[in-house]
Amino acid sequence: MAVASVHGFRQNPEAFYAWIYPLVRLTINAKPNPAHEALARLEVLGNLKAIITQNIDMLHSRAGNTVVYELHGHMREATCVHCFAVYPAEPLIAQFLKDHQVPHCPSCGSVLKPNVILFGEQLPIRQLLAAQDAARKADVLLVVGSSLEVAPASDIPVLAKKYGAQIIIVNLEPTPLDSLAQIVIRADAAEVLPQIVAHMEVRV
Numbered sequence: 548m549a550v551a552s553v554h555g556f557r558q559n560p561e562a563f564y565a566w567i568y569p570l571v572r573l574t575i576n577a578k579p580n581p582a583h584e585a586l587a588r589l590e591v592l593g594n595l596k597a598i599i600t601q602n603i604d605m606l607h608s609r610a611g612n613t614v615v616y617e618l619h620g621h622m623r624e625a626t627c628v629h630c631f632a633v634y635p636a637e638p639l640i641a642q643f644l645k646d647h648q649v650p651h652c653p654s655c656g657s658v659l660k661p662n663v664i665l666f667g668e669q670l671p672i673r674q675l676l677a678a679q680d681a682a683r684k685a686d687v688l689l690v691v692g693s694s695l696e697v698a699p700a701s702d703i704p705v706l707a708k709k710y711g712a713q714i715i716i717v718n719l720e721p722t723p724l725d726s727l728a729q730i731v732i733r734a735d736a737a738e739v740l741p742q743i744v745a746h747m748e749v750r751v
Contacts (some may be wrong), residue, residue, distance in 0.1 A: 552666040560658045564649050567661075570658070572644055574603070574622060579610035582691065587611035592747060597681040601693065601700050603663045615719035616678040618670050618700050620663035625650065629657035636661060670699065682707040689715045691736045695722040704728075 550566040551554045556638050579587075587610040589595035597614040598607045603622055607615045625636045639650045639659060650659040664670055682688060688707040695701045695716075704714050704724050714728040717736050725731050732739055 548666055553668045556660060556665055558650050560660075564643070565647075568643075568647065571640055574605075575640060575644070577604055577606060579606045580737045582736040582740045583607060583610035583612075583746045586682070586691075589747075590614075592744075595689075596685070596748065597678075599678040599681065599700070599703055601697065616674045616681070618664075618674055618678060620661075620662060620671065622661050625659040626651035626662055627655060627657050628660055630655045633662075634659065636665070658672070675699065678703060679706060682726045683710045685710075685712040687715060688712045689717070690722075690724075690728075691717045691740065693718065693722070695724045707710050 550559070550562045554661055556563045581608050584729070586595060586598060586607065590612050595612075597616060598612050599616045599618065600607055603617070603619055603620045605617075605621050622636050624633050626633050630652060632652055634653070641649055651657065652659055671688070682703050683706065685707050687748060688704055690704055693700070695704065701724070704716075704727060708714055708727055713730075714724070715730045715732070716722060716725060716728045717732045717734065717739055719733060719735065721733075
């Protein structure tokens with residue numbers, strides 16, 4: 548909370564950026580894994596209408612999914628905390644990884660904050676409403692690699708179930724919503740999802 552909350556960021560942005568440095572480096576160098584690629588393939592096959600994610604790594608988009616609701620934000624942009632100017636994050640990240648310095652707004656000189664949701668911030672309302680609408684319309688909601696312990700994202704399966712969706716959970720550990728699901732698979736999503744897609748492609 549000292550560094551990953553909006554209050555902590557405003558009080559000490561240097562501590563936040565020191566904390567997030569290894570995560571930024573990891574995110575920039577990350578590549579979609581077989582689970583991401585399988586979900587992108589499901590969209591191509593017409594079986595997947597939208598991705599709802601708490602991840603900020605943008606790997607679903609990199610894998611090829613076109614409808615992605617990022618409930619906890621992303622690292623494509625950064626916003627000035629004073630004048631609210633928005634900048635592409637890529638050049639800022641490249642410079643930050645090089646010099647470890649807190650990025651500042653070219654217009655007013657104030658600190659830039661990456662467009663990720665910190666503790667104490669509200670989720671992006673348009674993304675949340677779109678995700679909830681997708682959940683209401685879903686025939687099947689596939690939950691992949693989530694503990695389902697962080698609200699309001701954890702409420703999405705409950706909403707989908709209420710509107711008649713079948714729930715499938717793929718996760719290594721038990722979740723609080725396992726009893727809600729028709730199918731629970733305890734396995735690595737990077738191993739399971741490609742197998743599921745392969746079977747679906749054979750049927751096509």
